[in-house]
Amino acid sequence: MITRRRALAAWAALVAVAFAVGGLLHARGVLRIDHLPPLHALARLPTLALLPAAAFAVVAVPALPRLTAHLPMRAALAAAFGASLAWTVLLAVSGEGLAWPFTHPQEYLAGLGAVGDDPLGWLAGFTRDLPAYPTHVRGHPPLPVLVLWALAAAGLPGPFWAAVLVVVTGCSATVAIGLAVWRVAGEEAARRALPYLALCPAAVWIATTMDAFFAGVGAWGTALLVLGARSRTGRVTLGLGAGLALGALPYLSYGLVPYLVVPLVAAVTAEVPRTTVAACLGGMAGVSALFAAGGFWWPAGVLATHAEWAADPGAARPYLYFLVADLAVLALVTGPAAAAGLAAPGRAGERILPVAALAAVLALDVSGVTRGEVERIWLPYALWIVAAAGRTGAGRAGDRRLLAVQAVAGLLLQGFVRSPW
Template sequence: MTLGELRRRRPVSPPGAAERSARSGWIAVALWTLLITGALVAGEWLRRAGLATEDDLPPLHAEPRLLTWQMLPAACVAAVSVSVLPSLAQRLSWRLLLPVSWGTAVAWTVALALSDGLDALHRPLDSPTEYPAGLDAVRADPGEWLSTFTERLGGYTTHVRGHPPLPMLVLWALEETGLRGTDWSAALIILVGTSAVVAIAITVRCVADEATARRAVPFLALAPLAVWIATSMDAFFLGVGAWATALVAVAAKRENLLAAAAGGLLLGSLPYLSYGLLPLFALPLAVALLTRITPRLLVVLLCCAAIVPLAFTLGGFWWPDGVAATHDTYVISRGSAQRSYAYFVIANIAVLGLLVGPATAHALPAALSNRRPLAWLVGAALIGLLTLDISGVTRGEVERIWLPYAAWVIAAAAHHKPPARPWLSAQTTLTLTLQALILSPW
């Protein structure tokens, strides 16, 4: 199908629909601005009153700072990408567009991170609270480490205590291949996290159409959430979750048993990467409903999804016990459980606004107001995220926790008519401002 045919197939809006869409979009941007401003003002008041814990800049787990000339490389990447990528997204063949979009996302992420110095890509992972600091316990005997993981949880580093054992085993396996050190761990996180751009584009193409996927690509590649891709392990979760959903979409679209098997394997791994990924299953469920997946593919998918849970159970890790133990450590933690639920249940949504940017806020009302497949994907991501938010276990630090969900919400920006460079400029300006003004531990 040619690009001309794709454009001709675009639905024609009824008279007055464009005006209503624009009006609702600007109302959404105004609400986006008020929500973020209000969350920052209320957070500063709570901090000064001694009612907010751990955070110097609530609702963000970060501290204020100011970068100037250090932002020049990232600003150059933004300028070139905003100028070139919208045209490439419409003109390149689909097979070439995917690696180009991935490369753009990598360049954008790395350029932002390097504004903090040449060691910025691995420095966050060198922290004593991060996963690599706990690898010595795994190296000694991985089998025993897994079987005793829950009972010894209190002795592990902060991020190990807050998650199931699979992230640690992934880093241990990376070392076993000879790729030792946090430089390689950072490379893995960045490459997998940014590959979500490709996975989400493939999913949108499968359940909606190629024209919609092409319009979404520039916004996915230049998303504000790139500030937290390098190097948060949650970016790895984003990539795995996105590819799990994409493989389900490809399997259903092409009746591909191998894709169904791979998708099921990745889906089964999600609860063992992070307890907070359970609501993310709303996305593959939406894809399965949209594509009307066949019973044969569904059986393959479910059987393969059981492999990882079965392997961990046989290895001595019982997932419900892990949830209970992690919750116990969370409740007695110094700060996280003491953060205000009433504040963060709202402020967490403000952080989502920062992750997705004003272009997404403007497009969201129109994207959700129809029954097209894109609305299903965006709605599923929002349902999963809101479920996690209301549960109360995500009080702060959601700039990384929301990554696996927020990237799908950004797909709503496909509503903007290409090349949409003013909106892309707004996205990159917000991203550069965030990187210049806040210092995050990730």
């Protein structure tokens, strides 16, 4: 059996080797577009602006485990969500600001001009016109842009409101994953996972990338599905809601197809009734039917995006290095406590959802289409893996130190890494 100490040593060794080899490859000109490999980022020095986030961590590390352990479950979930939101925002404002990443000319908002007042016309021509769009639009299906278009149409345009949507949805994944763990592994397991979900290093990117929105949608889709296992009156409604959320995932990011293994494993483990599963499948089919009716054929989108990816400098990144380096980035995003939690003894039910998410990540990693820039791509998967940290038990003093290490990891990443998202 892998001990906690060995798991933490393996975590540190993986990260150290990835940075050492990445630095050597960058110095030799092999990695020209990555200046701080394995991260797609630049190095910087921390400033005093990081102090509010550090002060919050000092208070939250001892207080949050007590709150999530003793409050009524709904209040515990609310406390974890509030802490996640505060932690994420404080980290973001210590750098370039909450909305800055969404002002980048290659981001999704830059593609709204092409949509204009005709989203259906834009959708029908999306695949045909793909080469003319900003980088992030070219690399994804059309739904992220349509979400931001709908936000602007509702009277909330611009980078600030896009950031609010992404941060709130991304942080709400803490609640959704807590609910799913509660139904699959029990209330105690969920309570122990909540502090780690709230203070995870992934918060550094939750405030800066649309992938945090994807994480929230996927987490709520899974949560609604397993909640249907305990509901007698809302089985169809919950299943349909789960289906709409999960069915949207392939239209938010092509890389989220393997994510569907998480709700599948959750449904089997929680023994979700057939009526809920049928409603979920119906909702998923309905999403695909709507996009097809609008003129977007998903397989054609995959082929067009792959062609754009193959012509991008990122496709020239060395496969073998990033096969390992991408896992090192996953280690950074999830933090050392996740590694310790995966190795910790205990009931298999507490480990099954994080392991399902890890298996999905490994499938994407081996495929080779995720070479670098995965600190954002891994977000939807990483939050489920972070839930494994709860297996260490945040209520004990030794394990509370692991929670402190998680917070320190987030502070170090925010302080020393300048991400383009």
